[in-house]
Amino acid sequence: MSTVAAQIQNRKNADQTPVVEYRSIRKQYGEFVAIGSVTARVNKGEVVCLIGPSGSGKSTLLRTTNALEQIQGGELLFDGKPLPASKAGIRQVRQRMGMVFQNFELFPHKTVLENITVGPRTVLKVSEQEARKRAVALLDKVGLADKADKYPANLSGGQQQRVAIARALAMEPEVMLFDEPTSALDPETIGEVLNVMKRLAEEGMTMIVVTHEMTFARRVADWVVVFDRGNIVEQGPAAQIFDNPQAERTRDFLSHLGWDG
Amino acid sequence: MNLDWSVVWQNSGALAQGVLITILLTFCTMLIAIPGGIVLALMRLSSSRILSGISACFVEFFRNVPIILLIYWTFYVLPVFTDISFSPFGTGLLALALNVSAYNSETFRAGINSIRRGQTEAALALGMSHMEAMLKIILPQAARRVLPVLASTWISLFKDTSLVSVIAVGDLAHNALEIRAQSFRVLEILTAMAVIYWVLGYPQAKLVDRIYKKWGVKE
Ligand SMILES: Nc1ncnc2c1ncn2[C@@H]1O[C@H](COP(=O)(O)OP(=O)(O)O)[C@@H](O)[C@H]1O
Ligand SMILES: [Mg+2]
Helix, strand or coil: HHHHHHHCCCCCCCCCCCCCEEEEEEEEEEEEEEEEEEEEEEEECEEEECCCCCCCCHHHHHHCCCCCCCCCCCEEEEEEECCCHHHHHHHHHHHHEECCCCCCCCCCCHHHHHHHHHHHHHHHHHHHHHHHHHHHHHHHHHHHHCCCCCHHHHHHHHHHHHHHHHHCCCCCCCCEEEECCCCCCCHHHHHHHHHHHHHHHHHHCCEEEEEECCHHHHHHCCCCEEECCCEEEEEECCCHHCCCCCCCCHHHHHHHHCCCC | CCCCCHHHHHHHHHHHHHHHHHHHHHHHHHHHHHHHHHHHHHHHHHHHHHHHHHHHHHHHHHCCCCCCHHHHHHHHHHHHHCCCCHHHHHHHHHHHHHHHHHHHHHHHHHHHCCCCHHHHHHHHHHCCCCEEEEEEEHHHHHHHHHHHHHHHHHHHHHHHHHHHHHHHHHHHHHHHHHHHHHCCHHHHHHHHHHHHHHHHHHHHHHHHHHHHHHHHHCC
16 A cells, blocks of 8 residues: 555656546436546646446546536536536636547548648637648648648548547647547557557646557556446556556456456 | 410510529529528527427428418418518518428438537537537538438429419419410410420439439438
8 A cells, every 4th residue: 555655646746736636526327327436636747548348437537527528426627626617618628628539520521631720710719821830730740741631531540530639739738638549440550549649648748548558558658547337446557557456356357358467 | 186386485485584483483492491491400409498499380380381371371361460561472482481491490400410429529629619510510511411402302492483373473383374374275385384394393303313422421
């Protein structure tokens, strides 16, 4: 226990105000309890991975973060303040969070470049020229500078997901939310997306990542949260979770995935 | 039986004018009924119970009342109960626009609902309002899916405009039937009328087929 406490002490930016803090979050769909009571924090510059069996509430928690889902209990703090109740307030919060979806959700009627500029243009009222300039730089960053005028349908899954990351980054978010960003991809394109995410982490982006890519989580995550049936069974530094899991359920889950350390 | 086709040529001016009115009426009706349909669909899908209820009643009423009744009603009944009265053309336009708006609203609603929920969420996640998400992300995609259906509605409308002839709008059907009454050349005029509707309608129908091929839902 003392070693865990020490590791938590060593947690990145542990002394700072967390960017996102979940305090006893509860989420129900009607009678069904999707999240029982979840308490966790995400510090600035950290990569926090949410892992656990399918249906355990990972996506749900991620979606409560930017208020795509309402919570029924507990408190969710962003930048030290509870999520606002007003629609306008929630929009402001969403502008400061980027989200990447399992199915990319690129806008099929818009070119790659327009996909990236539409957010800043519409929401931040950035000028066309400025938005384009930023979009081109972002496309370059995700290695797709030559695809600016293509439509999403003409890109591979991995390319589409990289565009989706660029689209989210265009809003210059303070935290990025990823919901199984590689689960819908062909194996050969998973690596290119994970590499972009890894670079983003190295640049100091705060990231919350729901993933089944255990190698990625082990190498990139600062903190790992293990879910099971709507609750956290264990959380800690990646090294602890993967090399020395404390909870039975964590061990079961990892061995189920064929993780052998 | 002797046929005298000269009656058609002699009255070509009136027939041509009727064609123009028919096309104009179709065009103006759609010009009203497309935005009208969008507004009704957005009301129906809005979170406001009241707006959604009003839209539902409007649509279910005007979609299920025969157009011809609507035409008579606007022409004879409306002026009695209100001070509003329109020219025959205005009346025909109003009646058709009410009916087609109701139809288009259902078309747009289906189109909007056919767009994955994730698209709205992606737009909201960028910080857009529901309205911005609808206008910038959902409607443009729905429009593509809806286009073929709107095109078929156009074809039906083009033929249905003939119903306004009952209130003496000078459309193709009305003018043709007038000429028939004056000349007693029933067969010639009815044939000419059919040919004209067909000649105008067939290319439109072919165009719709092509629109279906090009834009019809594929995913
Ligand atoms: N909109 C919804 N309505 C009802 N139940 C839902 C809804 N979304 C998710 N759930 C349920 O909540 C539970 C958690 O789902 P989810 O967060 O998607 O799990 P995970 O992402 O860990 O696979 C699941 O049992 C799922 O069926
Ligand atoms: Mg999920």
